[in-house]
Amino acid sequence: MTRPVDAELASAAQGGDEGAFAALIERNLAAMRAVAVAMLGWVDEAEDVVQDAVLIALRDLPKLRDPEAAGAWLRAIVRNNCRMLLRARRAVPIAEPALLMPADGELDPGTVLERAVTRDWVRSAVAALPEPIREVMVLRYFTDWSSYRQIAEICAVPEHTVRSRLRDGRRAFSRTLQEVAAMTHADSAAMARATRHEAQALVQAGLHGDLRGVLRDRFHPDALVTRAGLPAGGISELAPMMTETLNAGVSLRLLDAEASADIVVWDIEFLNPPDDPWQQRGFRRSR
Structure with missing residues (x-):
């Protein structure tokens, strides 16, 4: 079966298909995630701005005029979130409140929610959250009382607790998205499983001394390697780099692996020996 392209999925989503x-x-x-990591680095904020972008995309889906530009539109939301975070230079790991509130003359959040084609699914997803998390999620995204200070006052908790609960809520919402996708588009779920298995195979090969063979079998011979954003040679240079790291006593642990039609991102943590804590997370692969 041919996998739906972005334009088909976006059009179906605008028509009420939450699975799409x-x-x-x-x-x-x-x-x-690649956009967020490129702009922010491997930090928690990178994941936060991506998850926040998903909620913004859900809210603004009816405004997407060109379904064929859905991928670029999603990346632009992430990019804007990152710019806001960098410009603010403060420890707020999500987009500015103004992004989540209507501009003057626009519909209020309650009306936007009522008109959203996925409103029933959104309500079900939010309703499934634990009460403390559900409370801050509803206040943040669906009411006029959306600032951290206002939510903290209403819930009688510190602002850092509000931020923590919002982070948990966004991650739970992200898991719900993945479950829906797995139920309605099995091909996407299969791709996700395949890339996780592939990443795990590389980690195991590195730990058991067969890294060169795995790289030869799984990577295109013309693949290019970058390190800290700079060219580091071809795929043949990757095995010696990884081998040197492993020989220094560093171990590996797969944290995450994500795939789409034309890109794969692996997040692998380097577990340093106590006497040599110089390595940093994380080796990435994109294609």
């Missing part, structure tokens, strides 16, 4: 929206996000999630 979930599949659209899963198809583009790796590219969205």
